[in-house]
Amino acid sequence: MDHVALxxxxxxxxxxxxxxxxxxxxxLGHAEKIAELDTADVPPSAHATExxxxxxSDEVGEExxxxxxxxxxxxxxDDAFGVxxxx
Amino acid sequence: xxxxxxxxxxxxxxLSTRQISSVELAESLLDRIEAVDDRIGAYxxxxxxxxxxxxxxxxxxxxxxxxxxxxxxxxxxxxxxxVKGVPTTCASKILEGFVPPYDATVTIALKKAGxxxxxxxxxxxxxxxSSTENSSRQKTANPWDTNRVPGGSSGGSAAAVSASMALGAxxxxxxxxxxxxxxxxxxxxxxxxxxxxxxxxxxAFASSLDQIGPFTKDVADSALLLSAIAGxxxxxxxxxxxxxxxxxxxxxxxxxxxxxxxxxxxxGAGVHHEIRGATEAIIDRLQSAGAVIEPASLPxxxxxxxxxxxxxxxxxxxxxxxxxxxxxxxxxxxxxxxIDSYMKTRAEGFGPEVKRRIMLxxxxxxxxxxxxxxxxxxxxxxxxxxxxxxxxxxxxALICPTTPTTAFKLGAKTDDPLExxxxxxxxxxxxxxxxxxxxxxxxxxxxxxxxxxxxTKHFDEQTLxxxxxxxxxxxxxxxxxxxx
Numbered sequence: 316m317d318h319v320a321l322x323x324x325x326x327x328x329x330x331x332x333x334x335x336x337x338x339x340x341x342x343l344g345h346a347e348k349i350a351e352l353d354t355a356d357v358p359p360s361a362h363a364t365e366x367x368x369x370x371x372s373d374e375v376g377e378e379x380x381x382x383x384x385x386x387x388x389x390x391x392x393d394d395a396f397g398v399x400x401x402x
Numbered sequence: 403x404x405x406x407x408x409x410x411x412x413x414x415x416x417l418s419t420r421q422i423s424s425v426e427l428a429e430s431l432l433d434r435i436e437a438v439d440d441r442i443g444a445y446x447x448x449x450x451x452x453x454x455x456x457x458x459x460x461x462x463x464x465x466x467x468x469x470x471x472x473x474x475x476x477x478x479x480x481x482x483x484x485v486k487g488v489p490t491t492c493a494s495k496i497l498e499g500f501v502p503p504y505d506a507t508v509t510i511a512l513k514k515a516g517x518x519x520x521x522x523x524x525x526x527x528x529x530x531x532s533s534t535e536n537s538s539r540q541k542t543a544n545p546w547d548t549n550r551v552p553g554g555s556s557g558g559s560a561a562a563v564s565a566s567m568a569l570g571a572x573x574x575x576x577x578x579x580x581x582x583x584x585x586x587x588x589x590x591x592x593x594x595x596x597x598x599x600x601x602x603x604x605x606a607f608a609s610s611l612d613q614i615g616p617f618t619k620d621v622a623d624s625a626l627l628l629s630a631i632a633g634x635x636x637x638x639x640x641x642x643x644x645x646x647x648x649x650x651x652x653x654x655x656x657x658x659x660x661x662x663x664x665x666x667x668x669x670g671a672g673v674h675h676e677i678r679g680a681t682e683a684i685i686d687r688l689q690s691a692g693a694v695i696e697p698a699s700l701p702x703x704x705x706x707x708x709x710x711x712x713x714x715x716x717x718x719x720x721x722x723x724x725x726x727x728x729x730x731x732x733x734x735x736x737x738x739x740x741i742d743s744y745m746k747t748r749a750e751g752f753g754p755e756v757k758r759r760i761m762l763x764x765x766x767x768x769x770x771x772x773x774x775x776x777x778x779x780x781x782x783x784x785x786x787x788x789x790x791x792x793x794x795x796x797x798x799a800l801i802c803p804t805t806p807t808t809a810f811k812l813g814a815k816t817d818d819p820l821e822x823x824x825x826x827x828x829x830x831x832x833x834x835x836x837x838x839x840x841x842x843x844x845x846x847x848x849x850x851x852x853x854x855x856x857x858t859k860h861f862d863e864q865t866l867x868x869x870x871x872x873x874x875x876x877x878x879x880x881x882x883x884x885x886x
Contacts, residue, residue, distance in 0.1 A: 323719060323764040324726070325757055326745035335761055345708035346766075346775050349782045352705055359780030362610040362640065363787055363836025363860070364597040369639035383503035387730035396728050401740040 405430035406566040407882070410475050410623040413569055417464070417474045424464070424474030428457035428518055431476045435521070435567045438885050443542045444552075444561040446481050447489055448521035456518045463516055471626050473516035478568035480559050481522040482529055483614065484603040485509050488519075492605050493537035494527045496751030497731045506603020507638065508572060508614050508631045515630045520568055523558030527753045528722065529574055529607040531555050532582060532826055533815065536755045541812060544586060545883040546850055550809040553583030556617070560587040563617045565885055570627050571617040576607050577710055578804075578829025580615045581841040585804035585853025588843045588881070590624045590870070591617050595860050596836030597642035599628075600635030608717035609640070611710075611833045621842065621870045625649035628863065644861060652868035657691050660869065663698030663797035668828050673806045676847035681803045684844050684854050687876035688801075698793055698800060702785040706831040709786070712766050712779040713834075719763030725751065783834050790835045794859040799869050802828055804841040804853030828855065838863050842870050843879045 316336055320327050327335065381394060390397035405413070405427050416422045432450055439445055453476070460474035479485060482492045484502035486509070491497045505513065512519060526536035534542045534557025542557045544550040545565040552561040556573030560583035563571050573580040575593035584591020592615045599614045606612060616627035629650070634643045664685065669678065689695055727733030727747035734746035752760070766775040793800060805828060832839035837860060841853035854873050858866045 319761055319765045319768065321745075322768060323760050324723075324741070324744040324748055325752070325760065326742075326749040327757070331754075331757070335758060338758060339762055339765065343762075343765075343775075345711045346778070348708040349705050349712070349778050350774070352702070352782055352785065354778060354781035354785065357781040357784050359777060360784040360787055361780060362596065363783075363834070364640055364642060365860075366597065366640065366642055371636065379503060384729075386503060387500055389727060389731070389733035398728055399737050399740050399743045 404434070406434040408569065409619050410471070410569045410626055413475055414471045414473075418469055424457040424460035424518060425454060427474060428453050428476055428520070431520055431568065438565055439567060441543065441548055441885070442545055442561050442565055442567070443540045444523055444558040444565065444567055445478070445521045446491065446493065446524050446539055446558070449488070453518060453520050460516045460518055468516065470515055472512070472630055475517050476520040476569055477512060477517045477627070478520050478523050478559055478562045478571035479509065480525055480556050480571070480573045482525060482574060482605040483508060483572060484605070485519060485522065488522060490522065490605070491539070492528050493525045493539050494752065494756070495538045495732055496725045496748070500730050502603075504603065507600035507635045509603060511631045517630070523556070523562055523571060525558055526555035527756050528605070528718070529555040529576055529579055530718070530755050530759055532578070533810075534558060534583075535812065536753055538753050543812070544809045545885060546588060547809065550811050550850070551586065553586035553809065555579040557583050559617050560584055560589060560591065563587070563589045563619060564883060566882060569619075570623055572614055572631070573617055574604055574612055574614050575833065576611045577714060577833055578826040580617065581804050581829050581839060581853065581855060582826065584617060584841040586809040586851065588846075588851030588879070588883070589617055589619060590621055590840065590842055591615065592624050592628060592840045593832060593838065594628060594632065594863060595838040597640055598632050598838070598861070598863070600633070600638040600641045602635055602637040606721040608714040609721060610717060611714060621867060621874050622650065622653060624840070624870070625653065625867045647864055649863055649867050652864050653871040655868050657688055657693040657869060657872045660693050660798045661796065662688065662693055662695045662869070663793055663800045664695060665698045665700045665703060665800055665802055667700050667704050668802040672827075673803055677803045677805065677807065677852050680844045680847055680852040681854060684873055684876050685801070688872060691872060691876065698797060700789050700793065700831070702782065702789045703831045705782050706786055706834055707827050709779040709782040710826070710830045710834060711762075712775050713783065715759040715763035716766045716776050717763070719760045719767065722756070722760055727751070786831060787835045790831070790837060790859070798858065798865055800857045802855050804828060804855040808847060808850035808852060832857050836860060838866050840866055840870050842873045842877070844873070844877050845879050846881070
């Protein structure tokens, strides 16, 4: 639980961890259910659409202007997003 | 009849013939919202001056010689679809105050057609839920009984159309989030074929399942609104480069000689007997109208719910990683360093259901579990797709109820996540297989709407609308909720 919470970057309270452990256990019963099916020769499907590998040429198109990109910033420093220290 | 009671088609005709102006129509809707939305709570954001300005623009365009089925028509938009310059919050604290610097492709399409975007509607946070109770902002009530839920996650859009607070609305459907609230609120709700409508500008929940679709008062309006938003988009690489057909072409064609399958597994599944009764009544009338209706079998569909509750959270855990307090939205105060900032921001910004799904998804994708959970779910998905493909060799459409029950009471299911999930059991298979599916009101049972669901093969929305129109005629249901 702690490991998964760190991977998910979620700070959980002890109450939340307890509740989530139970709920995750219940929901993971679903995983056991799908394990019932014989899928030995079945390829996985990531989606149901007919398109694959949609590419375009590497050309600059529409750009988001700097001011627009920074407009929602919780904290701004010059032309960048201000963040707490990383190291 | 008040202007807000009109369908899109009726309003469009009156606008075309200059009987009414877009401003008058917008005012009628705005006044209606002011009169009843305090009891319903469908809208998160309505800006009267902004709406009237858009309506005036529509009138000017008409004066300049333009016309079109949506010009001047008020349409509501779910709050996970970006409208430039208008707050888009996905009903989450983590996006409080976020104002998109761009329009979603569907928004551009609506604006191009001259629709008047009347407001942003309430939803379950990040589209996760089946009742709209997971909104961080407010509850939305079902217009048929304000002690009951409107369904979810597009509950606001469904309620808005049901209570005549919009002539049409856009929602999104990942596991049933358009069709289920449409059924609960007695309106038409459509999830198009995956890839039919661009997802660019739709805040992603589960990228392989999400689709934007219309809520309308009737089937003809649904075809009309879908026509405006469907089509290939270079900015959504999952959108399919196909020509958009004339969806309304076969609306009057009837069902003579068409073959429908009723999947046994979707008629069992805890469907309450009043819903079953309403469904069977429609089936009888369709048979009288010349359809050949037989039982069908989709054994893998029973596993659809389980596969979905691995796939959707897994994709969500990846999509929601972007909400980190760096570039937009909420940021927690007083973090010790960057990681702490992420952890606190997300802990404080996300609601409990969202955290639950992120945790489940992260776990399902983590090393050592990927193959058993996500990998296996993807294989089950293949089986479901194959099964549907076989079924559509025999049948023109598959039919069943949209939900196992009518709308439940507010607060009734919030303690048990599994019960909440069951209300999606009939809708999820269409998302997994990418099939087009529509819910049409079948009638009332104990004063609450029941929905009838139709599914067709990929990109066969023309048949879908044809059958839906026949169901609409068979049910004869035209009632609106009494909101006095």
